[in-house]
Structure formats: C-alpha cells, structure tokens
Amino acid sequence: MALPNGPGDGGAWSVGDCHGRETAGIAGCRYAGRVNGEGFDNGAGAWSRCDNTPREVGMFEAIALDADDTLWENETFFRATEADFAALLSEHADPDLVNARLVATEMRNLSRYGFGIKGFMLSMVQTAIELTEGRIDGNSIGRIIEMGQDMLSHPVHLLEGVEQVLATLEGRHLLLITKGDLIDQERKIAASGLAGHFAGVEILADKTPASYASVLARRAIAPERFLMAGNSMKSDVMPVIRIGGTGVFIPHDLTWSLEHAEPQQDESYHELAAIAQLPVLIDELEGRS
Numbered sequence: 001m002a003l004p005n006g007p008g009d010g011g012a013w014s015v016g017d018c019h020g021r022e023t024a025g026i027a028g029c030r031y032a033g034r035v036n037g038e039g040f041d042n043g044a045g046a047w048s049r050c051d052n053t054p055r056e057v058g059m060f061e062a063i064a065l066d067a068d069d070t071l072w073e074n075e076t077f078f079r080a081t082e083a084d085f086a087a088l089l090s091e092h093a094d095p096d097l098v099n100a101r102l103v104a105t106e107m108r109n110l111s112r113y114g115f116g117i118k119g120f121m122l123s124m125v126q127t128a129i130e131l132t133e134g135r136i137d138g139n140s141i142g143r144i145i146e147m148g149q150d151m152l153s154h155p156v157h158l159l160e161g162v163e164q165v166l167a168t169l170e171g172r173h174l175l176l177i178t179k180g181d182l183i184d185q186e187r188k189i190a191a192s193g194l195a196g197h198f199a200g201v202e203i204l205a206d207k208t209p210a211s212y213a214s215v216l217a218r219r220a221i222a223p224e225r226f227l228m229a230g231n232s233m234k235s236d237v238m239p240v241i242r243i244g245g246t247g248v249f250i251p252h253d254l255t256w257s258l259e260h261a262e263p264q265q266d267e268s269y270h271e272l273a274a275i276a277q278l279p280v281l282i283d284e285l286e287g288r289s
C-alpha cells in the first residue's frame, strides 16, 4: 500500500486524505449503555434502546473502525505463541507463572517498546532470561525469535461479516484507526485486501483521548460527529466518548488483559455482539430507522 504521508501529532502516521463527508446535524440520540443498566438486549445482541429524549437526525462525518480483533484475528495468534512460549519454559516454571511474568514484563516495557509483536518478542526473551535466572540457552532464545517472526508473517484472517459490513458502508467516510508496529500494521492492512474501503488509515502509537483528538483535528472532523467501533473498551471506546464522540464496543472472545477497562457510571456507549450489526446501529443513531 502507499507509504504514509508522514508522522502526525503524537507519533501518529496517517495514510490517505479526507473526502466525501456528509453534512447534516448531529446524531443526538443517547442510547443507554450497558454500564448504567438502562439498555436491553434487543435479541440481536445489540444494546440499542433509545431513551425518550428527542434526537436530531444527522449523519456521522466519519465512521472509524479498529483493526486487530475487530476486522481480523490478532489475539488468537498471541495466545497460541504464549502457549508455545510456556511450553518452551516448562522445565523452569508452570504455564500460569510464565504467562503472569510475561504480562508483567510487557506492562513494564510498554512505554519503551509500544504495542506490537516486536515488543512482545523482546518481552518474551527478557521473561525467559529472568525466569531461568540466566540459564536459558541460545537455541531457546532463537526459538523465541522464530515464534515472533512467525507472527509477523502470519496470514490475515478476516473476522466474519467484515467484508459485508464494509460493502454496506460503501460511500461513507470510513477510517481505519489502529495502533502498534507501523510495519506490521501496514503489512496486515495490505494483506487484508480492505485498504480500498477506507478514506484514511491512522496507525497510532497509542489510542488515547489526546491521540484521537489529534486525528480528528488534523482531519477537521467534529468529535460529536465521529463514531469509533472496536473490540477494546480501553482503546476504542473510552477515549472516544471522553472527547465527545460515539463509542461502539464490539467485544471479541479473546482480548488482551491490558485492553480491559471499566467506564465511569456516566459514560454511555453502545455494545454490539458482532460487527454485522454496525450498519443497523448507525442507521438508528442517524435517525433513519
């Protein structure tokens, strides 16, 4: 795919431009999120009951999607590698201890390495050295590096319903907003075959209120007319609702422990059981159903 057009604010790289926005009012319907217990499951798994406050009919300026575990499988490859890593160290520690130490090492290293597979590889090496008190042999270190390199070349497996949803949303201003290793994310975006659906791609160092605000400012998108959907409450939902946008939580069966978060009582979001339900939710929020 095309090279990024340069580093944006906060270490972000952006690809693509801004075009094709709709102009209208804002989507004013505030849905009761699961967090405040006022929503209900409509049978399709969506928390989608609107309260009785009047809502303005309008369009979102941009609809953004997360990538890992929203468009394609990701965490499943990490879990498989974690199991291989635990097996490699089985003579030294039981799998639960290996996993706990690995997660702790990743947390300590996040500020240095950022998110992604390369940092994960380094954290595995460090964990192996620490757990064996330096007795890990060179061949085992080599095996750990191979595990990471296998992940970096793994085929992209799209999640069910993704292609149909993107086809349904054709013509809307779609953004792909992800985080992690720049090269690995670009590889996956290219391999997914989905890049052509998106007006822009943002690969961020992290997903925070500030990094979302920076993206929206650079693209001249009003936060209240911005919708972001993804599998991480911490990265895809909470930062977006905290800058006044609409957050849609689409949980994946497997989510990294560091991506879990609890919204505050007054923070309302939408939850879908599957990405296939997203177009219907957007229609509802925009007052077209």
Ligand SMILES: [Mg+2]
Binding pocket: 066, 067, 068, 069, 070, 230, 231, 232
């Ligand atoms: Mg994700």
